[in-house]
Amino acid sequence: MLVITRKPDQSIVIGGEVEVIVLGITKDGVRLGIKAPRTVQVHRREVFEAIAAENRAATASKVPVQDVAALLRAAQVRKPHIR
């Protein structure tokens, strides 16, 4: 692993098109800015781990799909939960 010391307002460039800028350092953490083309996805690692965990939880479902569907139909699920 490459280790570089950077100060606030300094940055590193990855692959010529992704720039990671140190915006500020506090006792709670380091604030980073990322400049990248729209084709490059930037996510916190926790998002990948959380989705992988949900995928694993989904495979553990042992209830037959027809039973789940019947439960859904009986409950008349139409109201959106999120705005």
Place this chain on the structure above:
Amino acid sequence: MTPEPANTPHVTPENADGIPVTFPKGLLGFERLTAFTLFEPKDGYPLKFLQSNENAEVSFICIDPVTVKRDYQVPLTPEEAEALALEAPEDALILTLVVVPEDPRHMTTNLAGPLIINIRTRVGRQIILSSETYPLRCPILLQD
């Protein structure tokens, strides 16, 4: 029973046999499993069933997320749209995975990691969205 939304493509007329779907990058946590079969079980709407061809233990109950959030949309990056070779919006089948806990009434679906399947080429991909905007555990049934 509520009518099926018009924009949900039917998987196949021969639902019992399912259709083969390839996920070239696998699903998160299951990166090595790429060959799946998607079933549209009889009496299963709005659910579908995704079974790994390579590991019988790995299967997922999937839901049409519009059932849970009517205006659900997946913003694809140009790279993702290209990888899926999507030419028209109606080629895209969007599904989210369902987690059924011990008490099935508390089932949730993960809106942050939808599956997009090109129904024409039968190639799919799990898309990673921000879990701050899209809940990882969206309740499916209304709670009393």
